[in-house]
């Protein structure tokens with residue numbers, strides 16, 4: 578009986594977690610859309626703690642002329658500043674695209690509590706596609722990861738962005 582109740586509670590907690598992932602991903606997708614409107618590759622990221630948004634960012638590589646201006650890296654830096662610490666073990670990072678090697682490394686360094694991403698990135702993704710940096714047992718931190726949340730929306734944003742950019746580049 579007690580175990581049964583616990584099971585129900587655990588399932589409820591899981592359901593809330595999944596809903597929260599979707600809610601936070603929707604916010605990250607909004608950030609990605611606004612990045613696209615400014616000519617940036619549409620990727621957005623949110624750092625939250627139990628649903629409270631601590632920091633959010635979108636790609637700024639083009640407009641900031643910043644080689645490391647990836648959404649998740651910027652969101653991590655901002656979260657550290659907001660919380661006044663570099664360890665983010667109680668936070669979840671939600672990003673619209675599977676993090677690259679640089680960002681996956683930063684997530685491990687930040688001791689992020691959990692990682693959620695949208696679309697897989699077969700060209701640079703380093704959490705499942707090319708490498709599995711946050712799951713590497715040789716590293717000292719391995720956060721739980723969930724990929725594929727609202728993946729189709731994120732992938733279609735990226736696809737339309739690159740299609741439009743190719744069209745613009747074509748000489749008339």
Ligand SMILES: [Zn+2]
Nearest residue numbers: 647676677680
């Ligand atoms: Zn990155």
